[in-house]
Amino acid sequence: MSTGIGGAIVQNGQVIRGNNNLAGEIGHVKVEYTKPKKCTCGERGCLEAYASGTAISKTVKERIKQNAVFGQEFEKYGLQTDAKGCAALAELGIEDARSIYERMGDYLARGIAAAINLLNPQVVILGGGVAKSIDLLLPVINMNIHNYFVEGLVETPIMQTALGYEAALLGATALVLENRQCRAEKAGKGIIMKNAWHGCSRADICHAP
Numbered sequence: 784m785s786t787g788i789g790g791a792i793v794q795n796g797q798v799i800r801g802n803n804n805l806a807g808e809i810g811h812v813k814v815e816y817t818k819p820k821k822c823t824c825g826e827r828g829c830l831e832a833y834a835s836g837t838a839i840s841k842t843v844k845e846r847i848k849q850n851a852v853f854g855q856e857f858e859k860y861g862l863q864t865d866a867k868g869c870a871a872l873a874e875l876g877i878e879d880a881r882s883i884y885e886r887m888g889d890y891l892a893r894g895i896a897a898a899i900n901l902l903n904p905q906v907v908i909l910g911g912g913v914a915k916s917i918d919l920l921l922p923v924i925n926m927n928i929h930n931y932f933v934e935g936l937v938e939t940p941i942m943q944t945a946l947g948y949e950a951a952l953l954g955a956t957a958l959v960l961e962n963r964q965c966r967a968e969k970a971g972k973g974i975i976m977k978n979a980w981h982g983c984s985r986a987d988i989c990h991a992p
């Protein structure tokens with residue numbers, strides 16, 4: 784959860800890719816059908832249009848237009864009128880900021896519940912800049928998610944990634960390394976090990992990664 788919202792499904796240590804490498808695109812799960820907001824994908828009502836950092840920044844600016852006092856709070860604390868600034872105000876107990884995060888947490892609950900209902904995962908892990916506000920978001924997600932669950936799936940833990948802000952980049956890097964073909968194999972020396980990420984037993988001729 785950052786500028787946009789993406790996702791990945793991991794089973795037995797492997798990313799489930801789907802037919803066109805697009806499995807896990809939770810950002811475009813529909814979470815709103817009443818006057819749905821337009822999403823960057825061209826559709827309407829997607830999770831990304833409601834709960835991404837970009838979406839929060841837009842909501843903040845809309846709210847300031849309606850309520851100038853809310854805008855003054857950002858000035859007062861020297862904060863940008865974006866998702867990060869809104870999170871800081873919410874933590875200070877500013878009601879407008881809190882209500883933005885509460886609404887967004889409900890949309891996240893809808894999207895996450897759709898994934899849980901479909902996949903019955905062991906755990907849901909949140910990452911990216913928006914997930915830094917996990918203390919604000921988790922209570923709201925946990926409070927609302929029960930409204931969207933299939934009974935019996937309520938025990939799925941939701942947590943923040945332990946890999947920090949760069950978790951998605953680390954995942955992408957791991958995928959690249961995992962898919963590097965062993966140089967020994969390329970050279971026709973027989974298949975040593977396809978998965979260079981874990982090291983090659985013929986490092987003398989492979990030198991990968």
Ligand SMILES: [Zn+2]
Nearest residue numbers: 811822824829
């Ligand atoms: Zn979309």
